Amino acid sequence: MFSGIVAGVGEVLFVHDQDAIRSLIVKLPKETEKNLEIGASIAVNGVCLTATKIEKQEVSFDVLSETCQKTNLGSIKKGEKINIERSLCLGGEIGGHLLSGHISSTCEIANIERKGANTIWTIECSFLWRKYLFPKGFVALDGASLTLVDVSENGFFTVHLIPETLSSTTFSNKKVGDSLNLEIEAQTQATVDTIERILEKRDLFVV
Secondary structure (H helix, E strand, O other): OEOOOOOEEEEEEEEEEEOOEEEEEEEOOOOOOOOOOOOOEEEEOOEEEEEEEEEOOEEEEEEEHHHHHHOHHHOOOOOOEEEEEEOOOOOOOOOOOOEOOOOOEEEEEEEEEEEOOEEEEEEEOOHHHHHHOOOOOEEEEOOEEEEEEEEOOOOEEEEEEOHHHHHHOOHHHOOOOOEEEEEEOHHHHHHHHHHHHHHHHHHHOOO
16 A cells, blocks of 8 residues: 655666566665565555565566556656655555555646646546546545546546645656556545445336
8 A cells, every 4th residue: 555645756777578568677766775675565656566676776576568558657768757655554654645556547637837836737537537536536646646626527637736746756847748647546436436336226226
């Protein structure tokens, strides 16, 4: 589990595709490699990956083809920056919201607006996910926990980024058209799906 509080920005040092697996070597931000062991879970752009090899700050991961298809890790290149978060420790502080690192879909930055120190992103996502999006609800974008501000009926939503978020993530370098990993808040998804099933069953008995 993760909290959506990005620990820092890492860098992709190596990318290799072979036998339906993409191998990555990532340089972690300083301090995030402390007490890291092989088999540990790390969120890379919000995707939960397992460390397969560790050499100080350089950590290796294997990414399955399905994950590559559903996330932006499928198009990532050597030299790119990525958001990094270590998994939560029992009893630790949860500053964002609980995340699994299982990406729902990718989405796209449709517009970037700057108002003083505030940066506003308009995001376009698949209409399939629209029913889980509510003002003041939560989503994770590339592993960062963010609050939804405005949500439209056509699949667009906005988030506001404070300077601290921009400085501690890859977001300061993002541009219109860039793809982001989207993780829908799990409790919201479970609640909406449960209500839909109840209503469908009720309709079956309505004469």
